Amino acid sequence: IQKFQEKYGHKVIPKSYKTDLEIKYNNTHVFNKLFMIYSILGGFLLILLIIQIFNNYRWLSPSVIVIKYLIYIGFVSHTIGLVVRWIISEHAPWSNAYESIIYIAWATLLSGVLFSKKSPLTLVATCIVSSLLLMVAHLNWLDPEITNLVPVLKSYWLMIHVAIITASYGFLSLGAMLGLFVLWIMIISTKSNIKKLESISEELSIINEKSLIIGLFALTIGTFLGGIWANESWGRYWGWDPKENGALLIVMWQIMMLHLRITGMVKPLGFALGMILNNIVVILAWFGVNLLSVGLHSYGFASGIAWNLALFIAFELITGFGTYYWAKVRKKSMALPATIN
Numbered sequence: 001i002q003k004f005q006e007k008y009g010h011k012v013i014p015k016s017y018k019t020d021l022e023i024k025y026n027n028t029h030v031f032n033k034l035f036m037i038y039s040i041l042g043g044f045l046l047i048l049l050i051i052q053i054f055n056n057y058r059w060l061s062p063s064v065i066v067i068k069y070l071i072y073i074g075f076v077s078h079t080i081g082l083v084v085r086w087i088i089s090e091h092a093p094w095s096n097a098y099e100s101i102i103y104i105a106w107a108t109l110l111s112g113v114l115f116s117k118k119s120p121l122t123l124v125a126t127c128i129v130s131s132l133l134l135m136v137a138h139l140n141w142l143d144p145e146i147t148n149l150v151p152v153l154k155s156y157w158l159m160i161h162v163a164i165i166t167a168s169y170g171f172l173s174l175g176a177m178l179g180l181f182v183l184w185i186m187i188i189s190t191k192s193n194i195k196k197l198e199s200i201s202e203e204l205s206i207i208n209e210k211s212l213i214i215g216l217f218a219l220t221i222g223t224f225l226g227g228i229w230a231n232e233s234w235g236r237y238w239g240w241d242p243k244e245n246g247a248l249l250i251v252m253w254q255i256m257m258l259h260l261r262i263t264g265m266v267k268p269l270g271f272a273l274g275m276i277l278n279n280i281v282v283i284l285a286w287f288g289v290n291l292l293s294v295g296l297h298s299y300g301f302a303s304g305i306a307w308n309l310a311l312f313i314a315f316e317l318i319t320g321f322g323t324y325y326w327a328k329v330r331k332k333s334m335a336l337p338a339t340i341n
Contacts (some may be wrong), residue, residue: 030081035134042127092159105133107170125177157229165222171215176279178208179272186327205268216254246285276320
């Protein structure tokens with residue numbers, strides 16, 4: 001049977017090296033393991049950095065460096081896993097819900113690696129977000145199977161448009177986590193350490209602004225390129241499809257947040273809350289509109305996500321507004337200057 005298949009079906013039978021590579025890929029469970037690795041390393045790094053803020057022991061700096069390099073190794077493994085999946089499937093590994101999540105987890109950690117030299121807390125934030133994304137990717141309503149592309153995705157635009165627009169979500173996810181960090185820093189502050197913590201808070205806000213600029217830049221370019229792809233596929237650049245409306249909504253929200261930040265209309269606490277809300281807007285535009293099962297972008301997403309999505313958004317809203325209110329109360333109780341509102 002094997003010889004018969006090789007003789008008459010050699011054009012469609014996968015190469016032997018791809019079969020072996022897929023077996024090794026499936027046995028490795030690289031993304032499932034990275035969820036635990038990111039969460040453990042990110043948790044340890046967060047604890048060390050908190051201790052370092054209040055007591056800078058000699059052993060802390062070497063420990064932080066070691067954990068940072070272990071996270072970098074995890075990031076390299078994540079990259080290799082995506083490349084291997086690309087080789088096996090013969091298409092870019094961001095064509096469905098599962099692949100888009102593991103790719104955005106990679107893009108999120110990439111943003112942390114880029115900013116980690118300026119602030120190790122940024123790497124912590126991206127580790128936490130990436131571990132959560134990988135956990136979601138391996139819930140039972142998502143299928144990690146490597147499948148063929150649907151016809152509309154068989155285009156070089158998949159590598160360009162989708163890669164750019166979903167990578168921007170990684171930088172915006174970093175912004176949401178840094179926003180939470182700014183609020184948490186305010187909550188644990190006291191009159192004795194407020195000056196040091198305020199400096200850290202402003203540093204995180206600056207990094208958050210940079211991640212917002214990168215996210216906005218990438219998403220705007222990705223949206224324009226999506227219009228070009230839409231014209232090639234469907235004969236029109238813009239048709240007010242739910243997904244297109246969602247992308248436009250994200251761009252407009254980011255422009256508003258950047259304007260408020262640059263003009264000084266919001267202080268670090270308000271900017272932090274805005275970036276948390278920005279993440280909710282991204283989630284609704286990325287996953288939420290697909291739950292409507294209407295429009296030309298409704299393929300490739302699982303319907304079982306609805307309740308999980310609703311619970312996550314509710315959690316983010318409660319956490320965001322709750323920590324913001326608590327931080328404001330802490331500020332008022334210490335009679336701190338209005339610059340950190």
